[in-house]
Amino acid sequence: MVDKNSKTWSGCPVRFGMSQFGDKWSFLIIRDLMFKGRQYYHEFMDAGEGISTNILANRLADLESNGIINKSKDPAKGSRFIYTLTKKGIELMPMMLAMMDWAEKYDNETEVPADFINKLRSEPDKLQQELLKNLPT
Amino acid sequence: MVDKNSKTWSGCPVRFGMSQFGDKWSFLIIRDLMFKGRQYYHEFMDAGEGISTNILANRLADLESNGIINKSKDPAKGSRFIYTLTKKGIELMPMMLAMMDWAEKYDNETEVPADFINKLRSEPDKLQQELLKNLPT
DNA sequence: GTATTTTACTTGTAAAAAGCAAGTGATGTG
DNA sequence: CACATCACTTGCTTTTTACAAGTAAAATAC
Numbered sequence: 001m002v003d004k005n006s007k008t009w010s011g012c013p014v015r016f017g018m019s020q021f022g023d024k025w026s027f028l029i030i031r032d033l034m035f036k037g038r039q040y041y042h043e044f045m046d047a048g049e050g051i052s053t054n055i056l057a058n059r060l061a062d063l064e065s066n067g068i069i070n071k072s073k074d075p076a077k078g079s080r081f082i083y084t085l086t087k088k089g090i091e092l093m094p095m096m097l098a099m100m101d102w103a104e105k106y107d108n109e110t111e112v113p114a115d116f117i118n119k120l121r122s123e124p125d126k127l128q129q130e131l132l133k134n135l136p137t
Numbered sequence: 138m139v140d141k142n143s144k145t146w147s148g149c150p151v152r153f154g155m156s157q158f159g160d161k162w163s164f165l166i167i168r169d170l171m172f173k174g175r176q177y178y179h180e181f182m183d184a185g186e187g188i189s190t191n192i193l194a195n196r197l198a199d200l201e202s203n204g205i206i207n208k209s210k211d212p213a214k215g216s217r218f219i220y221t222l223t224k225k226g227i228e229l230m231p232m233m234l235a236m237m238d239w240a241e242k243y244d245n246e247t248e249v250p251a252d253f254i255n256k257l258r259s260e261p262d263k264l265q266q267e268l269l270k271n272l273p274t
Numbered sequence: 275g276t277a278t279t280t281t282a283c284t285t286g287t288a289a290a291a292a293g294c295a296a297g298t299g300a301t302g303t304g
Numbered sequence: 305c306a307c308a309t310c311a312c313t314t315g316c317t318t319t320t321t322a323c324a325a326g327t328a329a330a331a332t333a334c
Contacts, residue, residue, distance in 0.1 A: 011248045012234065013240030014168040015186070018161035020243070024152075025292095027159065041311055049152070052293045057312055077308050079301035085223040088243055095235035096151070102228055103150030106157070111148045178282055189322050196284055216281050216330035275310070285325085292319070302309070 020066045021092070025051055025059045033069065033085050034096060039136060040080055068092070084136055093128060148209060157203045158229070162188055162196045170206065170222050171233060177217055205229070221273055230265060 021030060021071055032038040038047065043054055060083065065067040068089040075081045097120055104117050105109050117125045119121075146243045158167060165186055169175040175184065181193055197220065200206045205226040211217045222229075234257055241247050241254050 008230055011244070012168070013237040013244065013247060013249055014164050015161070016240045016244040016247070017236045018164055022161050022164065024155035024159050026152050027155055031149070042309090045311095050293095052295095053312065054294090054314085055292065058204055058292095077302075077310090081311075091239055091242065095232055098232035098235045099154045102148040102232055103153045105228065106225055107148070107150065107153040109148055110150060110153070112150055179280090182282095187322095189324095190283065191285085191323090192321065195321095214281090214331075218282075275334105277331105277333085280330080282325070282327100282329090286323100287313105287325105288321100288323080288324100290319100290321070292317100294315105294317075296314085298313070300312105302308085303307080 021058070021063065021068055025049075025055055026063060027054075028067070029059055029063065030085070030089065030092060030096065033089070034084060034093060034135070035131070037134070037136075039082050039084060040074075041083070042080075063089075080137075090132065090135065093131065097124065097128065146247075158205055160196070160199065161194055162186075163200060166196055166200065166206070166228065167191075167229060167233065168224070170220060170226070171230060171272070172268070172273070176219050176221060177211075178220070179217075200226075219273075227269065227272065230268065234261065234265065 021027065028051075029044055032044055032047055035045070038044060041056065041060070044060075045051065045053065060069070060071065064071050067086055070084045070086050071081050072084075074082050089114070101113060101117070101120055104112050116127075158164065160225055165184070165188075166181055169181055171189060175181060178193065181197075182188065182190065195205070197208065201208050204223055207221050207223050208218050209221075211219050226252070230237070238254070238257055240248050253264075
């Protein structure tokens with residue numbers, strides 16, 4: 001029996017994962033950081049998903065609090081912040097790629113480029129290395 | 138721009154995935170079916186997670202509607218139903234295993250057996266075959 | 275054949291979370 | 305100094321989740 005009102009839901013990996021990043025907006029933020037090159041609050045806002053400003057702010061705070069993303073002042077422009085994935089966040093990549101692999105099979109209207117999927121299935125480690133290289137640090 | 142009020146959120150794999158199974162209770166149901174050998178409504182209720190009956194009923198209906206699980210009458214006892222993963226549901230296993238792999242690193246209180254994790258990392262395909270063999274059909 | 279139990283829910287309501295629109299404050303620019 | 309940019313906060317509404325009680329179909333006991 002777990003105390004479902006506690007925050008971390010330790011013990012079971014699925015339950016723990018859900019408590020750390022397990023709602024759709026968090027998944028989409030991680031997607032944007034990991035694959036879309038987005039790193040500013042306004043870029044998440046402008047991703048076209050329809051998120052509300054208070055929800056975005058809240059999710060970014062949760063992800064930072066859980067150690068999945070890092071928030072720092074933009075040295076070039078002090079009025080904005082740069083969000084990046086931490087090591088803990090970057091290590092979600094295998095799970096994200098597995099989700100994309102699955103979704104490509106079952107979404108009739110997927111927009112994932114065919115060569116991305118081909119590479120994901122034929123050379124997964126190489127694709128992951130390339131994606132990791134593209135991440136800002 | 139997507140219509141976030143529509144149900145399927147096609148196009149982006151992460152968004153699509155979230156629309157198909159993307160809330161914590163759905164993940165926990167899939168976990169129970171995939172790894173815990175649970176297949177009846179009362180078994181999900183008794184898993185000790187604290188889910189409400191209307192939420193469980195609603196999530197099972199959604200997962201069935203999305204083609205991820207199958208619901209059928211128990212031939213041995215007509216007053217109950219058997220839930221099983223469909224092919225579409227079973228193919229979520231790589232993602233679930235990747236989530237478990239990640240969680241084992243970051244949950245200080247994980248209860249996953251060490252030999253399960255060792256096998257997941259040293260012989261992932263073999264572990265998956267064994268898990269698949271254990272699933273009811 | 276009837277009463278009771280089992281199993282899977284449904285219903286009504288309260289609490290919590292999500293979402294909307296407007297507003298605020300720190301920082302930058304002209 | 306006025307205005308723009310950027311990242312939120314606030315107050316309120318709507319939706320979802322959770323709680324507790326109730327219902328119906330099927331099985332079991334007698």
